Amino acid sequence: MPVRAPRICGCGHRIASGERCPCERMRKAAYEQRRVPAxxxxxxxxxxxxxxxxxxxxxxxxxxxxxxxxxxxxxxxxxxxxxxxxxxxxxxxxxxxxxxxxxxxxxxxxxxxxxx
Incomplete structure (x- = not known):
């Protein structure tokens, strides 16, 4: 199965196909902490x-x-x-x-x- 080429995140990190940049993970974690409970x-x-x-x-x-x-x-x-x-x-x-x-x-x- 073909794999997409790595991408460059806005922060400059090279990210492998299907992976998330550490900055994306931190941004999502910060959002989840601020989010109103269900x-x-x-x-x-x-x-x-x-x-x-x-x-x-x-x-x-x-x-x-x-x-x-x-x-x-x-x-x-x-x-x-x-x-x-x-x-x-x-x-x-x-x-x-x-x-x-x-x-x-x-x-x-x-x-x-x-x-x-």
Missing amino acids: RERGYDSKWEKERAAFLKLNPHCARPGCSAPASVVDHIIPHKGDQRLFWSRSNWQPLCTSCHSRWKQAQEKRGLRTGS
Whole structure:
């Protein structure tokens, strides 16, 4: 399988394909320390009940080509604190953990998702 060439990070480090620069890791760690805890963002017991009910009705991953059991309810459009968008079931999609991680990471790389 071909491997992409190394890239040069903005800080000047040469980074191997598939690796993260130490400056990226430090930036992400600093962000996570400043981030509001999940409970304060609305992911409380009410969310857990709604999430479980949604996954019971939608037991399989929604990503095309994946039929794994869904374990995550993802907000299609990041709610960023908007409670109407947060609770809108039309903005929810069932995903397996693997697809959710891949999808979220791809969105973060493209700069489409920041946080929620």
